[in-house]
Amino acid sequence: MIIINNLHAKIDGKSILNGINLTVKPGELHVIMGPNGAGKSTFANVLSGKPGYEITEGSVQYLGKDLLAMSPEVRACEGLFLSFQYPIAIPGVNNMYFLKAAMNAIRKYRGDSELDAMDFLKVIREKLKEVNLDDSFIKRPVNEGFSGGEKKRNEILQMIVLQPTLSILDETDSGLDIDALRTVAEGINNFRNSDRSFILITHYQRMLDYLEPDFIHILLDGKIVKSGDKSLALDLEERGYSWVKDQSSQLPKA
Amino acid sequence: MTSFNASRQQAREFLLDNGFPTNKDEAWRFTNIQPIINQEYDYGFHPPSNSSNKNLLLSDAYQINIHSGEYNNPDQFSEFSLTSGCTIERLVSSENNSTVKALFSTIVPAHQDAFTALNTALFQDGLIFIVPDNIRLDKPVHFHLENEIANHPTNLNFRFLIILGKNSKCTIVLSNEGVGESSFSNFVTEIKLSDNSQLDYHVIQFGGENDHQITNTGISLEDNARVHAQYFSTGGKTIRNDLTVNLSGQGAECDIRGLILGKNNGLIDNHSLINHIAPNCTSNEIFKGVLTDTSHGVFDGLVTVFPNAQLTSANQKNQTLLLSKDATTNSNPRLQINADNVKCSHGSTTGELDMDAVFYLQSRGISEEMAKFMLIQGFALEILDSISNESVKNILQQAIEKYLIDIKRTGS
Numbered sequence: 001m002i003i004i005n006n007l008h009a010k011i012d013g014k015s016i017l018n019g020i021n022l023t024v025k026p027g028e029l030h031v032i033m034g035p036n037g038a039g040k041s042t043f044a045n046v047l048s049g050k051p052g053y054e055i056t057e058g059s060v061q062y063l064g065k066d067l068l069a070m071s072p073e074v075r076a077c078e079g080l081f082l083s084f085q086y087p088i089a090i091p092g093v094n095n096m097y098f099l100k101a102a103m104n105a106i107r108k109y110r111g112d113s114e115l116d117a118m119d120f121l122k123v124i125r126e127k128l129k130e131v132n133l134d135d136s137f138i139k140r141p142v143n144e145g146f147s148g149g150e151k152k153r154n155e156i157l158q159m160i161v162l163q164p165t166l167s168i169l170d171e172t173d174s175g176l177d178i179d180a181l182r183t184v185a186e187g188i189n190n191f192r193n194s195d196r197s198f199i200l201i202t203h204y205q206r207m208l209d210y211l212e213p214d215f216i217h218i219l220l221d222g223k224i225v226k227s228g229d230k231s232l233a234l235d236l237e238e239r240g241y242s243w244v245k246d247q248s249s250q251l252p253k254a
Numbered sequence: 255m256t257s258f259n260a261s262r263q264q265a266r267e268f269l270l271d272n273g274f275p276t277n278k279d280e281a282w283r284f285t286n287i288q289p290i291i292n293q294e295y296d297y298g299f300h301p302p303s304n305s306s307n308k309n310l311l312l313s314d315a316y317q318i319n320i321h322s323g324e325y326n327n328p329d330q331f332s333e334f335s336l337t338s339g340c341t342i343e344r345l346v347s348s349e350n351n352s353t354v355k356a357l358f359s360t361i362v363p364a365h366q367d368a369f370t371a372l373n374t375a376l377f378q379d380g381l382i383f384i385v386p387d388n389i390r391l392d393k394p395v396h397f398h399l400e401n402e403i404a405n406h407p408t409n410l411n412f413r414f415l416i417i418l419g420k421n422s423k424c425t426i427v428l429s430n431e432g433v434g435e436s437s438f439s440n441f442v443t444e445i446k447l448s449d450n451s452q453l454d455y456h457v458i459q460f461g462g463e464n465d466h467q468i469t470n471t472g473i474s475l476e477d478n479a480r481v482h483a484q485y486f487s488t489g490g491k492t493i494r495n496d497l498t499v500n501l502s503g504q505g506a507e508c509d510i511r512g513l514i515l516g517k518n519n520g521l522i523d524n525h526s527l528i529n530h531i532a533p534n535c536t537s538n539e540i541f542k543g544v545l546t547d548t549s550h551g552v553f554d555g556l557v558t559v560f561p562n563a564q565l566t567s568a569n570q571k572n573q574t575l576l577l578s579k580d581a582t583t584n585s586n587p588r589l590q591i592n593a594d595n596v597k598c599s600h601g602s603t604t605g606e607l608d609m610d611a612v613f614y615l616q617s618r619g620i621s622e623e624m625a626k627f628m629l630i631q632g633f634a635l636e637i638l639d640s641i642s643n644e645s646v647k648n649i650l651q652q653a654i655e656k657y658l659i660d661i662k663r664t665g666s
């Protein structure tokens with residue numbers, strides 16, 4: 001699915017990613033954890049093509065193609081999706097218009113016919129239920145005045161509507177109440193299948209109780225310093241990051 | 255009152271004494287009127303054209319075309335009066351009408367400024383439109399001026415006197431579409447809203463490449479009267495609107511909205527004065543601007559709360575989106591509060607397109623170009639939210655879309 005090789009990135013002259021290696025196969029769910037400022041969101045942003053970053057080294061192969069050469073919209077059309085840590089509000093553009101434009105842009109790219117308003121409405125109504133948002137949300141401007149949790153559910157709504165192949169979820173669990181956390185986790189679980197992959201960024205073990213992660217990676221100072229199975233998340237919950245930091249400082253510098 | 259001739263004479267003297275403003279005058283600091291006044295004009299109307307532009311046809315409205323002289327057709331007026339119950343007449347033949355006698359040149363006095371004086375001195379004609387007490391018009395009344403291409407630049411000074419009786423209700427659209435060769439239209443509109451009346455008033459200006467449009471409008475509101483005034487201006491060499499709203503009766507409300515879409519080297523300038531004279535009145539004012547190329551937008555708004563006007567609520571906002579490095583804006587929202595029990599706010603923001611928002615849309619598969627289109631459109635469309643007449647709303651939505659396609663084509 002995606003092969004990330006020795007990825008280095010800078011922003012405003014400052015190195016944030018310092019050689020990330022990660023391979024995700026179809027159907028896998030990888031979790032990335034790491035302290036604040038480690039570079040998790042930067043990693044997600046670089047993969048989705050946000051401007052402003054300078055890629056100084058490394059490569060990313062996505063479905064056999066050079067991901068870094070694609071524009072953000074082409075990446076999305078190729079099935080990459082980012083659920084933002086801080087989804088921004090877009091006053092004046094209503095959610096329905098936005099989602100329909102997005103869905104049709106992707107369909108067009110793939111050579112499918114565009115959906116008309118009626119068909120689209122049918123799709124969206126069904127998906128809204130899955131994330132437990134009521135119909136009024138699609139008539140409101142994108143994320144405008146949405147509560148923190150509503151914004152996160154709106155991200156997941158977009159994911160299940162746009163049906164990406166690789167979903168990067170950046171702290172989608174932060175800010176969700178207990179019920180919403182379960183709803184969102186169920187949404188992700190229903191959406192999982194053997195062709196779809198996930199990179200989930202989180203600080204907490206909670207959401208992982210509902211999901212079956214294949215791998216847990218710890219990102220520190222822009223590098224993956226430790227990988228393991230889901231028990232690693234439990235260790236972290238208990239002990240924090242200091243022991244990982246101690247271990248990694250003993251590693252030879254790359 | 256004084257006769258038309260006497261008013262014309264006084265206005266002419268005012269103009270001769272004071273001359274035209276220069277950029278040293280505070281209210282004209284950013285408005286270069288040299289291209290307007292250093293030009294010789296034919297006075298009057300262009301002949302009607304067959305190739306009339308249909309951009310501004312409202313479906314289901316009483317339409318009165320000023321340019322083609324239809325306003326000059328008494329049959330049309332009597333038919334209109336019969337179906338609507340309202341009165342409409344030519345101003346030049348209504349000098350002895352008691353309403354004209356009482357109100358002409360009182361809501362927008364000739365000495366207010368040079369262009370009002372110019373209009374008062376030289377007006378070729380005008381219309382008086384009266385909605386009697388308790389009449390509630392369902393269809394909008396649409397006055398349309400189209401400046402045709404003529405061999406010579408033409409100056410038209412036209413006036414409206416509009417009176418809404420008690421408990422009456424009406425939607426008026428005043429549109430001006432310039433396609434002309436340095437044409438210059440100079441309108442004065444005086445509006446009186448009696449107790450409990452309600453007016454939706456739309457000014458729609460589609461400027462031609464070289465034309466100049468100036469409007470001076472005064473709206474005077476009595477007890478519990480309400481006005482929703484909406485200005486939409488795009489294109490043109492110079493568009494300048496002056497609006498004075500007098501909230502003179504208790505409980506009166508005004509909702510003033512404006513959208514300017516500037517391109518090329520056009521100037522669009524909106525000046526407004528909102529006077530809270532009586533207590534318990536509400537005013538909301540928002541002007542938005544989208545500017546590209548080397549266009550220039552000006553907003554100058556003063557809200558004054560008079561000493562008696564307790565329990566005033568006033569909001570004023572100006573927001574501008576600059577799409578090019580060379581587009582400029584001057585924003586000057588002002589509040590002058592002379593009463594103590596009031597709720598007022600004002601603010602102004604100017605910015606470029608939010609590139610994080612562009613990226614957000616791109617990350618969902620939408621092209622950069624389309625993302626920008628959607629964001630500018632969203633910014634502009636907000637101003638149309640409160641328009642109740644669908645046909646007016648449609649025309650403005652289309653105009654926004656046309657502007658966006660135009661500027662995309664020219665690559666700005």
Ligand SMILES: Nc1ncnc2c1ncn2[C@@H]1O[C@H](COP(=O)(O)OP(=O)(O)OP(=O)(O)O)[C@@H](O)[C@H]1O
Pocket residue numbers: 011012014016034035036037038039040041042043085
């Ligand atoms: N424009 C910038 N200039 C300099 N440093 C920046 C810039 N943008 C981000 N950074 C830094 O990059 C580092 C990584 O940020 P990033 O958002 O990727 O962290 P994160 O791992 O997602 O943290 P969190 O868990 O708090 O979300 C931070 O130290 C941040 O301050």
Ligand SMILES: [Mg+2]
Pocket residue numbers: 040041042085170
């Ligand atoms: Mg982050």
